[in-house]
Amino acid sequence: MDEPDYLAERFEEHRAHLRAVAYRMLGSLSEVDDAVQEAWLRLSRTEATGIDNLGGWLTTVVARVCLDMLRSRTSRREEPLTPEAPEPVATGTLGSSPEHEALLADSVGLALLVVLDRLTPAERLAFVLHDMFAVPFEEIGPIVGRSAEAARQLASRARRRVRGGGTPDADLVRQREVVDAFMAALRAGDLEGLLAVLDPDLVVRADMSGVLTESRGAAAWAKGAVAYGHLAKLTQPALVNGAIGVVVAPQGRLVRALRFTIANGKITEMEIIGNPARLGELDVSMVD
Numbered sequence: 001m002d003e004p005d006y007l008a009e010r011f012e013e014h015r016a017h018l019r020a021v022a023y024r025m026l027g028s029l030s031e032v033d034d035a036v037q038e039a040w041l042r043l044s045r046t047e048a049t050g051i052d053n054l055g056g057w058l059t060t061v062v063a064r065v066c067l068d069m070l071r072s073r074t075s076r077r078e079e080p081l082t083p084e085a086p087e088p089v090a091t092g093t094l095g096s097s098p099e100h101e102a103l104l105a106d107s108v109g110l111a112l113l114v115v116l117d118r119l120t121p122a123e124r125l126a127f128v129l130h131d132m133f134a135v136p137f138e139e140i141g142p143i144v145g146r147s148a149e150a151a152r153q154l155a156s157r158a159r160r161r162v163r164g165g166g167t168p169d170a171d172l173v174r175q176r177e178v179v180d181a182f183m184a185a186l187r188a189g190d191l192e193g194l195l196a197v198l199d200p201d202l203v204v205r206a207d208m209s210g211v212l213t214e215s216r217g218a219a220a221w222a223k224g225a226v227a228y229g230h231l232a233k234l235t236q237p238a239l240v241n242g243a244i245g246v247v248v249a250p251q252g253r254l255v256r257a258l259r260f261t262i263a264n265g266k267i268t269e270m271e272i273i274g275n276p277a278r279l280g281e282l283d284v285s286m287v288d
Contacts, residue, residue, distance in 0.1 A: 007048055011040055014055050018062045024128045025066035027117060035065045059135065063125055063143050070121035119158050120241060120283040126151050127158035150281045157241065175244040175262050179237060182260075182267060183246060186225060186232040194222045199266040208274040239285040247284060254279050 018039060022032040039061045051057045116124055122144045129135035129143075130151075141151040178197055185193030198218035206213045215221055238247045240259050248256040257279060261269035273279055 004044075007043065010048075010054060011043060011058070014058050017055065018058055021059060021062050021128065021133060022066055024116070024132055025063070025124060026069060031066075031069055035062055035069065038065045056139070059129075059133070060139065060143060063129055067121055067125050067143065070124065116162070119161060120239070120285070122146075122283045123154050123158035123161070123241075126154035127162065130155045131159065146281055153281075154283075172244060174265070175260070176237065178262050178265060178267060179244050179246065179260060183232060183235060183237070186229050189226050189229040191222055191226050194226065195219065197265075197267055198222060199263070199268040202267060202270065204270045204272065206272040206274070207278055208272070210275055210277075236286060239283075241283050247286075249284075254282075254284060257282055257284065 015036065018036050019032055022035040023029070026032055026035065039058055042061055043058065048054070116128070119127065125144060126137075126140050129140050130137060137148040137151040137155070140155075141148040144151060144154065146154070181197045182194065184190075185197065195218055198221075200218050201216065202218040202221060204215045204221050234248050234250065235246045235258075236249065238245055238257075240247065240257050243259065245260060246258040247254060255274065257273045259271040259273070260267050273282070
């Protein structure tokens with residue numbers, strides 16, 4: 001058997017596993033096949049004799065491909081999957097047996113795929129690889145460009161959201177309305193309008209270059225914020241770790257992020273992040 005045939009045979013040994021990883025990441029059979037095919041193309045262009053653990057190498061490649069595909073969905077601002085959108089696993093798919101597909105369908109319900117689709121791409125990857133395939137965080141971290149501990153936190157956050165059923169889309173819409181009103185009042189220097197969307201017992205925590213501060217009370221914070229309201233023109237709404245927030249990113253360079261806790265139409269907590277180390281660990285997606 002020549003080398004190309006030998007390599008193809010070894011790849012086929014891992015195809016079912018790679019499809020399982022990609023399906024949990026993407027929830028789309030057509031994209032699953034694209035991701036697995038891309039992994040094969042990358043392997044065929046690589047000196048395979050230098051790969052000690054082919055299964056681990058291929059899993060990492062598929063994970064990176066899926067992460068890029070998930071982020072591409074976000075950048076194109078495609079609508080997220082609805083309960084009807086994830087594609088059920090069908091039998092007879094190329095490269096897998098009906099028995100394997102049936103097992104996969106049993107282990108990944110459509111409801112779970114819907115919840116997974118509400119996670120950020122990095123959260124989804126960390127959760128899927130660690131909780132479903134026992135990949136160590138030391139290997140997950142480099143895939144998402146973060147430390148092992150940051151990857152652990154991504155998986156932990158995803159786990160909480162999966163167990164809680166995720167954040168309903170309607171909640172995100174209401175949160176966006178509150179944040180839009182907050183930004184409009186701040187830009188206009190409208191103190192009363194700002195206080196209207198802030199809980200009187202507002203807690204504001206700030207991390208600026210490792211210096212942590214905390215203040216309490218909406219009135220005092222709002223008066224100081226209005227004085228610098230002109231800077232709010234630089235802000236943009238964004239999804240910050242899957243929740244509606246605000247960022248300052250001149251020329252695409254993230255320099256500040258605001259995260260909110262919203263209850264009953266009021267901002268009850270606000271976290272202002274300017275620490276470069278922490279900014280680098282955030283998963284940020286711009287929104288219209």
